[in-house]
Amino acid sequence: MTSPDPQPGPDRGPKRRRLPALLRPLRTLRQRLIATSLLIVALPISAVAVVLVYQEREVVLLEKEKKLFAITRILDSELGPGFDAYLDGLNGGWDNRDGAIERLAQRLTPLTDRIAASDPGVGVGYYVRRLDAIVTYGPSRDYAYTVGRSIPADHPGRQVMAENRPQITQGSLVRGSILNAMYPIERRGQVIGYVWANETTEAIGLQQRLIDLAVFVTSLFGFGVAFVLVWVTSKRLSSEVDVVVHGLAAMKTDLRRRIPPLRDELGEVVDAINGMAKALLDARSLTENILSSVADGIVAVDRRGVVTAINPAAERLYSVSARQVLGRPYSKLFNTDARHSALLETLDSGRPQLGISVELRRGEHTFRVDASSTVLRDGDGRPIGAVVVLKDVSERDRLMVQVMRADRLAALGELTAGIAHEIRNPLTSIRGFLQYLQECESVEEWRHYGPLIIREVDSLNHIVGELLAFGRPRPPQIDAIDLGELVKETAFLARGRSDAQVSVEIEPGLPAIDGDREALKQAILNLVINAIQALPGGGRVDIELAAADADQVAVRVRDNGVGIAPENLSKVFDPFFSTKASGTGLGLAMVHRIVDAHGGTISVQSRTGAGTTVEMRLPVRLQPEPPSEDPR
Structure with missing residues (x-):
């Protein structure tokens, strides 16, 4: 069997899945693999970078807060018992505000300058609550001008002193925009001022930007490494996939072509493809060999x-x-x-x-x-x-014609033998009576044997009539028949011919069927008469009418008579076969012909001594002969 390679049609083959809009411009597997891999790599790297930047900002601020509060605690401890110790010997003491500010500035400025110098960019100082003035602000070279100034009424330092609680704020103060840590100075249960340490937000922002830059550079480096790895891996993978694709393309025209072996999972895929191609080739060869033969x-x-x-x-x-x-x-x-x-x-x-x-x-x-x-x-x-x-089937039909011709000749021979047998007996009787009467001159003898001769002649006429009915059946008169009424009518006629009990059981709701009423009546009557004749001592005949399937009805005639011997079951429908001494053997043959003419079937089941059941199955609708068609 030969077949060309299948050509792809508009509705053949699996539909290709549409790519996401982002990947549609990418036509090759390698491009899509690189883009997808980089996208997969970029997302976690970017997420990690964002998290690091966010956490880094929090960490920087937290570290600055800790550092600034540590400086304020150092300033607080360096102050000792308080500002009073620094004003000993000052004329006027605290009442001399300007002198007190000048004395405290002279004593504390070296301290604040030293601490400020240890951490460039940090500003530190003391505020005296009693003087309501800044007494030092280091580095003094930059902020000495603030000594003696009071803080505004809404300055956070006043809240620190009022609540005796450390506080850190971010905003615009003396130095500009700063992060300012303020610590209350408490001596002998009283808040005598506060100390601060601050750093400009510009310096903090610079540090944060440096860390951001480090994170960015690290992320970019990781992305670059990932790109190189993806590029190398995709190049190798795409080259191996190309091998598979080209191999599959070659297999479309020649299943004997094999894909070269590859490594890893693709190697297993290639082995499976080669195995399937060989199995398909073997199956195709087997199919072609079978169909060719x-x-x-x-x-x-x-x-x-x-x-x-x-x-x-x-x-x-x-x-x-x-x-x-x-x-x-x-x-x-x-x-x-x-x-x-x-x-x-x-x-x-x-x-x-x-x-x-x-x-x-x-x-x-x-x-x-x-x-x-x-x-x-x-x-x-x-x-x-x-x-x-x-x-x-030309040769088959020719042989069937020969077989049917031989069957017809055989049947004709059997029919001839049956006719000869049936006619010979009455003729022999007639010949014997005539020979006897030929030598007899008594009128009484003629009167006595004349009716016997006439009866034998009638028997011959009956046989000839049945032969004519069997050999030349009349054309069927097809009409819609209520088979239930027909069965009841037939049972009524049969009851008058015997003392046997004849019962009828009809399934309700049966449809009317197409058929020849008189022919079917004759067929059912013949079956019932045969059943009655099988009851020599009286018995029972049951007639059942029921649906056989969706488009057939069944007529069953059952008796409890003598039954039929197993060796005779296959002969009951043969012409001139009868087990009855007076039977012609044409009754069941006629029934079989009537059932065949209606497109039905007839079957016999019997057990010797237990009875016989004959079933006719008739179609509800007769089907016309189908017209011939061109096979092509």
Whole structure:
């Protein structure tokens, strides 16, 4: 069987998944892999950088607060017992405000300058509550001008002294925008002032920016390293994927091609692909060998009606070669259309066509072909085309004709023998009576034997009449029949012929059937009479009428009589076969012919001494003979 490579259609193959909008401009696997990997790397690096920057700002501020408060505690401890010790010997003491400020500035400025010098950028100083003045602010070279100044009423330092609680603020003060740590000076249970240590926010911001820069540089370095690693890895991976892609492309036309071995997981994928290709090649070879050896013709088409496969038997049947028909429309090749083609009808409707018998002409010869077509489906159950199987039954039909002719001759011989047997007995009796009467002169003898001769002649006439009825059945008169009423009427007629009990059981709701009323009445009556005759000592005959399936009804005649011997069951419908001394053997043969004419079936079940059941199954609707179709 030969088939071309399948051509992709508009509705074939798996639909490609659409890429996210961000990745649509990236056409190659490597580009998408690099972009995706970098995106995956960039997100955590950026998140870590943001977290580090945020935490770094918090840490810097916390560290500054701790440092500034440590400096204020140093200033507080360096002050000793308080400001009073620094004013000893001052004329006027505290009342001399200017002198007190000058004395405290002289004593404390070296201390604040030393501490400020130990940490450049930090400003420190003392504020005396009693004098309401700044007495020192280091480094003094920059802030000596503030000595003697009072702080505003809303200055945070006043809140520190009032609440006796350290406080740190950020805002614009004497030095400008600063982070200012203020610590209350408490001596002997009283707050006598406060000390501060501050640093400009510009310096803090510079430090933070330096740390931000370090984080940025580190993140950029990590991103660069990741980019290099992704680039190298993607290059290797894309080259290996290209090997797989090119190998698969080659396999489309030649399944014998193998993909070169690779490493790691892709190597396992390649091994699996090569294994599947070999299995597919073996399966294809097996299928082709099987179809090539099949005696029946097989033709397959795709959804467009284009021939995709044809086996040698079909080539011989159509007198074509695969090269002539593959890839071409089926209807144009064989000059047919869907109305006369089982294959195209199946392709169009999706319904299988089974056992369509037609004649196919090839030159001067005519072939009898049985065509059966069905839908081809893919692994997901979607239709992909249709296939037709063509069986040349010409030789079979010829042999069947010969067998039927032989059967008819045999049946004719049996019929002739049966007729001869049935006619010979009355003729022998008539001949004997006539020979006897030929030598007898008594009128009484003639009167006595004359009726016997007439009875034998009537028997001959009865046999001839049944032969005529069996050999020339009248045309059926088909009409809608209420089979229940017909069964009741037949049972009523049969009851008058015997003392046997005849019962009728009819299933309600049965439909009327198509049939010949008189013929069916004769068939049922014959069955009932046969059942009665099987009850020599009286008995029971049951007639049942019921639905057999969706479109058939069954008539069962059951008796409890003598039954039929097993060796005779296969002969009960043969003409002139009878186990009764006075029977002609045509009754059941006539019943069988009537049932056949109605498209039904008849069966017999019997046990010797237990009774017999005869069942007729009749279709509700008679089906017309199907017209012949072109198998193509």
